[in-house]
Amino acid sequence: MYGPAELLRDFVNTHEIEGDNDELASPAELAVWLREHGLISDADRAVDDDWALAVNLRQGLRSALRHHLSRGPVPRSSAPELEAALAALPMRVTLADGTPRPEPLATGATRGLGLLAAAVLEAHAAGDWPRLKVCAEDTCQWAFIDSSKNRSRSWCSMRTCGNRTKTRAYRARRRHDP
DSSP states (O other): OOHHHHHHHHHTTTTTTTEEETTSHHHHHHHHHHHTSSSSSOOOOOOOOHHHHHHHHHHHHHHHHHGGGTTTOGGGGGGGHHHHHTTOOOEEEEEEGEEEEEEEEHHHHHHHHHHHHHHHHHHHHOOOOGEEEEETTTTTEEEOOOOOTTOOOOOOIIIIIIHHHHHHHHHHHHHHOO
């Protein structure tokens, strides 16, 4: 099943930090991504303002997910891009099917970004928001959903990033041993 947490993870992962690869390098690429994820129609296009808003939303989400590693609340001051992006995406609450849901007020690509913002609320309501994290490896920061029982996962992959971090720590200890 593909839910709001997976959607947010995939959106954050459109920018790969380690290789500096960006799937959303232009408004046209943003529109393609939003279309492929069912957030806009085939007729909708993105403009420069939509693209800038998407980049801020993505960076803000990455900053917020960094705080989930420590299991602490996300301080407002830590993700100013997220606060600015969310403020630019007005919503209303609807009672479709008797369930309160956030509904973006914008149209086109901005509406698609509003649906991403609504996914934050939906992931929180489902209990998945705190499980969304970014890899603790500074050079990676790949978003993942922590499915561990005690929510203690720190790396996107123990095989790569976890191993890298532990190997660096081991080597540093060995350098300082007499």
